[in-house]
Amino acid sequence: MEYSAFAGYVPLFLDESRKIGEMFFVSYKKKVRQNEEKRPVSFILDGGPGASSIMLHMNFFGPRQVAGTEKGIDLPEMPYRFADNENTLLTHSDLVFIDPVGTGFSRPEEGVDPYKTFWGVKQDIDSICQFIQRYMAQNGLFGSPLYLVGQSYGGFRCGALASALQERGIQPKGIVLISPALSYEDLAALIPNDRPHVHNLPTMCNAAWYHKKLAPEFLGMDREELYQKAKSWAESEYLAALWKGNRLDEAERHSIAEKYSQFSGLRAEEILQNNLRVPIDYFASNLLREKSVFLGAYDARITSRGAIYDLNEDPSMFYAQVPAFSALMDHFSENLNFVESREYIYFNKLLYPAWDFQSGVNNPGNRGGGFACTVGELSKGLRRNPKVRLFVAMGNYDLRCSRASFEYSVNHLDIPKSQRDAITLKHYDGGHMLYTNPAVKKLFKTDLDLFYEG
Structure with a gap:
């Protein structure tokens, strides 16, 4: 497949005169024949908050990928191999991998407080909406079918974007949610x-x-x-x-x-x-206590030596992130000819504890507090346009964003029954990053082929 790749920035503004930051992206466009119908474009986001798009970019959707292991439950051997990806989504859609401000190479402008301007539910959605709107305008994409793809908190983002983009005159055609979180009330015990x-x-x-x-x-x-x-x-x-x-x-x-x-x-x-x-951490620490190992909370198939589960040593995250980071750095220099002096932050640990979740509470005046939730925003986006299609992929061994929690959210979408019945819900034998299982990756791509083909 012939395609072009580009890495760059979109500037963000508070108003037309005040720049507040810039958002980094990597895009891929399949080369098409003259007068060929406009291809769909998929905007792809990961979660955290604090995660760059590296996992989805290097482990599944991008045209190049880091090679994993046979079962996807241990760390690949060094040096990490880098190869063409037969399961890339580029077969059906052009791709834009977005790194929200504070991740990747995306940064706030000097003198701009990221805690107030970017690092919160509403602030984050506003900046991503602006990015998508500006990117589409700069690339002449307003006639192209638009898809939103989000993993984990990226799914939370897509839930809000479904209606937020509509209010800017941008209509999504489809939404793909991977191990999503839509309601923190269903996750916070x-x-x-x-x-x-x-x-x-x-x-x-x-x-x-x-x-x-x-x-x-x-x-x-x-x-x-x-x-x-x-x-x-x-x-x-x-x-x-x-x-x-x-x-x-x-x-x-x-x-x-x-x-x-x-x-x-x-x-x-x-x-x-x-x-x-x-608690999840107790379960992860104690199910296999006699072997002195703990489970990965993001993929309970994966284990690591240790008496007590430690988020910072969760093997289901570490085994996927480290090879992906090495592959992306190699990809920038070898394939994209992109050189940047600043550090690429593949996961920003400062963001989650600093995140303003209260700006995402649907509670007038925020009286009494509450939990951040985008079930209402997703419902609104689906009601406004019944033709918007929704695909959801969940991992059978994901303890952080469990199948049952999202199924509960889907069952509480305020939409007609006909729309609820049209939602595609799939579960796979993997964890949070379910595509790290090679067998699942092929099956998931086949299901996405059907979804994008309509």
């Missing part, structure tokens, strides 16, 4: 919010099944059948028990702990010690 515990249990069951920590009758079941059994119990008997809070009597507590143990592979005593609400 804070007292007295019990929903995340209900959502997490079925994925814990998947992990325990994979590592053979369940009873023989459960290990002999098909994984998806067992997942649905765990989900059904979590959404009924377990939810009802949590709803009672401290009114639950001891006999009920022990009964729930025993059943939770059967699905999770943990001991009933541990579940009781955690008041029937087992």
Whole structure:
């Protein structure tokens, strides 16, 4: 396939006279014949907040990729190999990989406070909207079908962009969400919010099944059948028990702990010690405690030596990020002839703790606070244009953004039933970055082929 590649910046402005920063991107355009119909363009975002687009760029969508391992559950051998990507999305769409301000090479203008200007839900969406609008104008793309692609918090961004772009006169044709987060209320297990515990249990069951920590009758079941059994119990008997809070009597507590143990592979005593609400980090630390290893929370198939789960040492992130970074740096110099003196920040650890999540709370006046959520914005975008299509890919072993949490969000979209039934929901045998599993990568690309072909 012949294509052109370009790395550059789009300036961002507070108004026409005041520049506030610049956003870095890498784009790929397939070479087309004269008078050929305009190709779709896909704007691609990762999450965090704090992540650049490197994972989606180098591990899946880009025309060049870093080679992984046979099963995608360990670190490739050095030196990292770099090759053409047969699964690139460039077959169906031109690609624009976006690095939000504070990631990649994107920076605020000197004297501009990024905490107030960029690092928050609303601020971030405003800057990305401006980027997309300016990029489309500069490249004559307003007649091209537009797709939004977002992973993790990038999915959260796409949920908001669905309607925010419409308000700027830009209409998305399709949205692809990968391991998305749309509602932080379904992810933040804070007292007295019990929903995340209900959502997490079925994925814990998947992990325990994979590592053979369940009873023989459960290990002999098909994984998806067992997942649905765990989900059904979590959404009924377990939810009802949590709803009672401290009114639950001891006999009920022990009964729930025993059943939770059967699905999770943990001991009933541990579940009781955690008041029937087992945190993800505890589960990742203790499922395989006898081997002195912990699970990756972003891909529970992957393990690492250590007694306690540590986010900074999560193997499911490290194994994917490091090779991708090396490949991208090589790609800049060898293929794009792009040289930049500043550091490329593939993940900015400063952003998440500093992020203004309250600007994304749909609560007039923010009285009483609340959780950031873009379910309402996505609903609005889909209602305004019923022709907008939605594809969602979820990993069976993703403990951070579990399948059940997003399925709950989809079930609460305020859209007609006909639109709900038209949403494509797919789950794959991978983690948060589900495409690091080579078998899944091919299957996922086949499903995306069908989606882009309509």
